[in-house]
Amino acid sequence: MKLINFVHKKEIRSSGQSMSGRKTITDDIVKKVAASAMTSNERVHVLPRSNKWVVRTDGAEKVSGIFLTKDRAILRAKQLVEKGKTIVVHNELGKITQRIK
Amino acid sequence: MAFDTNVFINCPFDEAYSDMLKPLVFSLLYFKFEPQISTTMSSGDIRVQEIMKLMKNSRFSIHDISRNKALKKGDIARFNMPYEMGLDIGCQNFGNKQMKTKKCLILDETQHTYDVALSDISGQDIKAHGNDPQVLISKVRDWLMVNLDDVLPSKNKVWQDYLEFYADYEEMLTDQGFTKADIEKVTTFEYMKVAKAWIKQKGI
Numbered sequence: 001m002k003l004i005n006f007v008h009k010k011e012i013r014s015s016g017q018s019m020s021g022r023k024t025i026t027d028d029i030v031k032k033v034a035a036s037a038m039t040s041n042e043r044v045h046v047l048p049r050s051n052k053w054v055v056r057t058d059g060a061e062k063v064s065g066i067f068l069t070k071d072r073a074i075l076r077a078k079q080l081v082e083k084g085k086t087i088v089v090h091n092e093l094g095k096i097t098q099r100i101k
Numbered sequence: 102m103a104f105d106t107n108v109f110i111n112c113p114f115d116e117a118y119s120d121m122l123k124p125l126v127f128s129l130l131y132f133k134f135e136p137q138i139s140t141t142m143s144s145g146d147i148r149v150q151e152i153m154k155l156m157k158n159s160r161f162s163i164h165d166i167s168r169n170k171a172l173k174k175g176d177i178a179r180f181n182m183p184y185e186m187g188l189d190i191g192c193q194n195f196g197n198k199q200m201k202t203k204k205c206l207i208l209d210e211t212q213h214t215y216d217v218a219l220s221d222i223s224g225q226d227i228k229a230h231g232n233d234p235q236v237l238i239s240k241v242r243d244w245l246m247v248n249l250d251d252v253l254p255s256k257n258k259v260w261q262d263y264l265e266f267y268a269d270y271e272e273m274l275t276d277q278g279f280t281k282a283d284i285e286k287v288t289t290f291e292y293m294k295v296a297k298a299w300i301k302q303k304g305i
Contacts, residue, residue, distance in 0.1 A: 025274075058265055
């Protein structure tokens with residue numbers, strides 16, 4: 001992957017912005033995202049699965065509930081989420097469509 | 102040896118495919134493989150010779166030919182993916198002893214779309230993902246397991262960890278002043294670096 005590394009480095013300036021104005025990910029950001037893997041975020045995820053909606057807390061082996069509708073799943077997530085923590089709603093592609101504080 | 106863990110990815114690198122590419126790259130890193138992609142090279146630097154180098158250095162290849170159709174009437178079909186796939190299969194068949202150990206997975210949207218336009222590939226390992234990233238992870242995992250004769254984490258486990266990673270990734274980037282549009286413009290190389298660091302930190 002030497003070629004890719006070379007081209008990549010050429011494009012990025014130390015400021016975290018490429019010459020084209022695109023925001024780039026600095027080593028500091030990489031470290032911060034990695035560090036978040038170790039923190040207990042206790043977010044509650046709401047996600048579609050086989051035409052139903054599933055509720056699951058960060059790090060949990062099992063889901064907390066399966067629901068017919070997204071609204072029902074969000075209601076359950078609101079019961080589960082701790083104060084100050086976030087509910088993250090995903091679409092079928094895994095993308096985040098809503099964050100509820 | 103890098104050859105045994107390198108996976109060459111031949112797919113479109115446009116925004117429309119990024120919802121498939123991100124989980125694909127994450128799952129390969131999760132399984133301790135090194136995705137090999139040409140997307141981070143600027144267009145002037147992309148030469149077929151360089152793509153061939155990536156292929157030659159990879160025991161595994163994933164070719165997603167689901168997006169080679171013209172999107173609307175009057176558009177021309179995209180031939181890069183089938184072209185690169187042909188090169189890779191040629192490399193496997195006509196190459197040296199090491200090249201003959203190469204394994205290649207062909208992905209399409211539905212199981213028999215290729216019959217119409219590319220029937221010569223019948224007999225290859227072809228799987229359909231239906232444009233669903235969870236199915237994509239599952240097909241790639243099963244294919245790797247067969248070729249490795251090893252057990253890999255379940256599709257559900259990878260998907261759950263991917264969702265956690267993506268929530269961390271988007272949250273942190275937003276905190277750093279990235280907009281949704283900025284996040285979409287992050288290169289696959291940068292994304293790979295972050296995903297790799299997160300997986301390592303997680304102890305996976």
